[in-house]
Amino acid sequence: MKTQEMLSSHPRKSQLYMKKLTDCISECIACADTCNICADACLGEEKPQMLVKCVGLDLNCADICQTTARVLARQAGMDMQAVRLQVQACAAICATCATECQQHAEMHRHCRICMDACRSCEDKCRQLLSGL
Amino acid sequence: MKTQEMLSSHPRKSQLYMKKLTDCISECIACADTCNICADACLGEEKPQMLVKCVGLDLNCADICQTTARVLARQAGMDMQAVRLQVQACAAICATCATECQQHAEMHRHCRICMDACRSCEDKCRQLLSGL
Amino acid sequence: MKTQEMLSSHPRKSQLYMKKLTDCISECIACADTCNICADACLGEEKPQMLVKCVGLDLNCADICQTTARVLARQAGMDMQAVRLQVQACAAICATCATECQQHAEMHRHCRICMDACRSCEDKCRQLLSGL
Amino acid sequence: MKTQEMLSSHPRKSQLYMKKLTDCISECIACADTCNICADACLGEEKPQMLVKCVGLDLNCADICQTTARVLARQAGMDMQAVRLQVQACAAICATCATECQQHAEMHRHCRICMDACRSCEDKCRQLLSGL
Numbered sequence: 001m002k003t004q005e006m007l008s009s010h011p012r013k014s015q016l017y018m019k020k021l022t023d024c025i026s027e028c029i030a031c032a033d034t035c036n037i038c039a040d041a042c043l044g045e046e047k048p049q050m051l052v053k054c055v056g057l058d059l060n061c062a063d064i065c066q067t068t069a070r071v072l073a074r075q076a077g078m079d080m081q082a083v084r085l086q087v088q089a090c091a092a093i094c095a096t097c098a099t100e101c102q103q104h105a106e107m108h109r110h111c112r113i114c115m116d117a118c119r120s121c122e123d124k125c126r127q128l129l130s131g132l
Numbered sequence: 133m134k135t136q137e138m139l140s141s142h143p144r145k146s147q148l149y150m151k152k153l154t155d156c157i158s159e160c161i162a163c164a165d166t167c168n169i170c171a172d173a174c175l176g177e178e179k180p181q182m183l184v185k186c187v188g189l190d191l192n193c194a195d196i197c198q199t200t201a202r203v204l205a206r207q208a209g210m211d212m213q214a215v216r217l218q219v220q221a222c223a224a225i226c227a228t229c230a231t232e233c234q235q236h237a238e239m240h241r242h243c244r245i246c247m248d249a250c251r252s253c254e255d256k257c258r259q260l261l262s263g264l
Numbered sequence: 265m266k267t268q269e270m271l272s273s274h275p276r277k278s279q280l281y282m283k284k285l286t287d288c289i290s291e292c293i294a295c296a297d298t299c300n301i302c303a304d305a306c307l308g309e310e311k312p313q314m315l316v317k318c319v320g321l322d323l324n325c326a327d328i329c330q331t332t333a334r335v336l337a338r339q340a341g342m343d344m345q346a347v348r349l350q351v352q353a354c355a356a357i358c359a360t361c362a363t364e365c366q367q368h369a370e371m372h373r374h375c376r377i378c379m380d381a382c383r384s385c386e387d388k389c390r391q392l393l394s395g396l
Numbered sequence: 397m398k399t400q401e402m403l404s405s406h407p408r409k410s411q412l413y414m415k416k417l418t419d420c421i422s423e424c425i426a427c428a429d430t431c432n433i434c435a436d437a438c439l440g441e442e443k444p445q446m447l448v449k450c451v452g453l454d455l456n457c458a459d460i461c462q463t464t465a466r467v468l469a470r471q472a473g474m475d476m477q478a479v480r481l482q483v484q485a486c487a488a489i490c491a492t493c494a495t496e497c498q499q500h501a502e503m504h505r506h507c508r509i510c511m512d513a514c515r516s517c518e519d520k521c522r523q524l525l526s527g528l
Contacts, residue, residue: 001397001426002509006433009505012440025429030397033425036466037402039323043316043472044408052307056209059303059323060202064218066462067199070192070432076439077188079228085221086196093214100209109405113398133265133294134377138301141373144308157297162265165293168334169270171455175340175448176276184439191435191455198330202300208307241273245266320473324466328482331463334456341452343492349485350460357478364473 001026003073012075017131021072024128028069028090031121035062035097038114045108054100054111061097064090065121072128084132087125094122133158135205144207149263153204156219156256160201163226163253167194170233170246177240186232186243193229196222197253204260216264219257226254265290267337276339281395285336288388292333292354295385299326299361302378309372318364318375325361328354329385336392348396351389358386397422399469408471413527417468420483420520424465427490427517431458434497434510441504450496450507457493460486461517468524480528483521490518 004022007014014021039058042051068090071083098118105112136154139146146153171190174183200222203215230250237244268286271278278285303322306315332354335347362382369376400418403410410417435454438447464486467479494514501508 002430002513003433005509006430006437006506009509010433010437010440011442029425029429033421033465033469034398034402037399037406037469040320040470040472041402041406043319044406046407047313048316049311049313052312053209055307055319056206056304057211058209060206060209060211060214062466063199063202064214067195069429070195070458073429073433074188074192074436076184076436077186077190077192077229077232079189079192079225082192082196082221082225082228085217085224089214089217089221092217093211096211096214097209110402113401113405117398134298134381135301137377138298138305138374141377142301142305142308143310161293161297165289165333165337166266166270169267169274169337172338172340172452173270173274175451176274178275179445180448181443181445184444187439187451188436194334201297202326205297205301206304208304242270245269245273249266317473320470321475322473324470324473324475324478327463327466328478331459334459338452338456340448341450341454341456341493341496343453343456343489346456346460346485346489346492349481349488353478353481353485356481357475360475360478361473 001029010075014075016128020128020131024124025069025072027121027124028065031094031117032062032065032069034114034117035065038101038110041110051104054104057097057100058114061093061118064093080132084129087129091122091125091129094118094125098122133161142207146207148260152260152263156260157201157204159253159256160197160222163249164194164197166246166249167197167229170242173242183236186236189229189232190246193225193250196225212264216261219261223254223257226250226257230254265293274339278339280392284392284395288392289333289336291385291388292329295358295381296326296329296333298378298381299329302365302374305374315368318368321361321364322378325357325382328357344396348393351393355386355389355393358382358389362386397425406471410471412524416524416527420524421465421468423517423520424461424486427513428458428461428465430510430513431461431493434506437506447500450500453493453496454510457489457514460489476528480525483525487518487521487525490514490521494518
C-alpha cells in the first residue's frame with residue numbers, strides 16, 4: 001500500500017502525528033481484510049455453528065476498521081471529537097475480536113492470524129489516541 | 133425499508149430496546165444516503181471551493197452512519213462497549229456535519245435537507261445511548 | 265429517506281431518468297439493509313450450518329447494493345460504462361440471493377422478506393439498465 | 397497485509413486461481429486506500445474546482461474497489477456471474493480514474509501515485525477475468 005506516500009503528497013499537513021497516523025490507517029485496512037476473510041473461513045469450517053460469535057465479531061471489526069481508515073485519511077472535514085470516538089470504537093472491537101479469535105486459535109489458523117491482526121490494530125489505535 | 137419487520141423476524145431478541153434500535157438504524161441509513169448525495173451536490177455547485185469542509189464532513193458522516201447501522205443490526209458478536217462508542221462517534225459526526233450544513237442552508241437546499249437528516253440521526257443516536 | 269428530494273435539489277441534472285434512478289437507489293439501500301439483517305438472523309438460527317450459503321450471499325448482496333447506491337447517486341465522475349457494469353452486478357447478485365432465500369422462505373420469515381427485497385431491487389436495476 | 401496467508405488457511409479451496417485472486421484482492425484494497433486519499437488531497441488543493449471530476453472518480457473507484465475485494469474474498473455464496481460483472485466494473489472504473497488522474501499527474505504527485513494504483517488494479521482485475 002502507498003498510504004505513507006499518499007499522505008506525504010497531500011497538500012495539507014495533518015494535525016495528527018504522521019508516523020502514528022500512517023501506521024494506524026495501514027493496520028485498520030489490513031485488519032479489515034483479515035477479518036473479512038476470517039468470517040468467511042469460519043463459515044466454511046465443518047461446524048460453523050461453533051463460530052457464530054466469531055463471524056459476527058469479524059464482520060463488525062471489518063466494517064469499523066474500514067470506516068476508521070477512511071475517516072483518519074480525510075483532512076477535509078476532520079472532526080477531532082468524532083475521530084477520537086471512532087478510533088476508540090475501533091480499538092474496542094479489535095480487542096473483543098482478538099479475544100474471541102484466541103478461543104479458536106489452536107484449532108483454526110485463520111483465527112490465529114486474525115487475532116494477531118486485531119491486536120496489532122488495537123495497538124496502533126491506542127498509540128494514535130495517546131497523542132490526541 | 134423493512135428494518136423493523138426484519139428485526140422482529142430475527143430469531144433472537146435484541147438486548148437493545150426495539151423501537152429505539154429500529155429508529156436509530158433507519159435514521160443512520162437515511163443520513164448516510166443524504167450525506168452521500170450532499171457531498172456530490174456540493175461538488176456540483178458553481179464554487180465548490182467554498183464547500184470543501186462540507187464535502188469532507190458529508191463523506192465522513194456517510195461512512196460512519198453506514199457502519200453504525202450495520203453494527204447495530206448485528207446480534208451475533210454484539211460488543212456493547214464498541215457499540216456505545218460507535219454510536220457516540222455517529223452522534224458526534226452528525227452534530228458537526230449539521231452545524232456545517234447549516235452555514236450553507238439558505239444558499240443550498242441540499243445542505244438544508246442534509247442538516248435536518250444529521251440532526252434527526254444525532255437525536256436517534258442519543259436516544260439509543262440513553263438506554264444503554 | 266430523502267433520496268428524491270436530495271437528487272432534485274442537486275445543481276446538475278442527471279443523465280439518467282430521474283424516477284428510475286431514484287427508485288433504483290432507494291431499493292439498493294433498502295436491500296442492503298435487509299440483507300445485512302438476514303445474514304445476522306441466519307447466524308442466529310438453531311442450525312446456522314444449513315444457512316451458510318445464504319449468509320455469504322446476503323453479505324455479498326449487502327456490499328454490492330450499498331456501493332451501487334453510492335455510485336448511482338454521484339454525478340461528479342460518473343462513468344457510464346462502470347455504472348452499467350455495477351448495476352448489472354447488482355441485478356445478478358440480487359437474483360441469486362433471492363433464489364437462495366426462497367429455499368428458506370417457508371421456514372424463516374427473514375428469508376422471505378429478504379427474497380422480496382432482492383427481487384424488487386433486481387427489478388429496479390433492470391428497469392434502470394433498460395434506459396441506459 | 398495477510399491476504400495470501402488468510403486465503404491459504406481457509407478450509408475451502410477457491411475455484412479461482414489462488415495467485416491471481418490474492419493479487420487482485422490486494423490491489424483492490426491498495427487502490428481503494430489510494431483513491432480515498434487522492435479524493436481528499438484534491439479537495440485540499442488551492443483550486444479544487446479544477447479537480448471535481450477527479451474527486452468523484454476517486455470516490456467511485458474507492459467504493460467499487462473495496463466492495464470488489466470483499467466479494468472476491470468470500471467463498472460462501474460466491475456467485476460467479478455477479479463476481480465477473482463486479483470485477484469488470486472494477487476494471488472499468490480503475491481505467492477511467494487512471495485516465496483522469498493522468499491529466500493532473502504532472503501537477504499533483506497524489507494523482508500520479510493514484511494513476512499507477514488504478515492501472516495496477518485494472519491489470520490485476522483483467523488477469524483474474526482472463527481465467528474465469
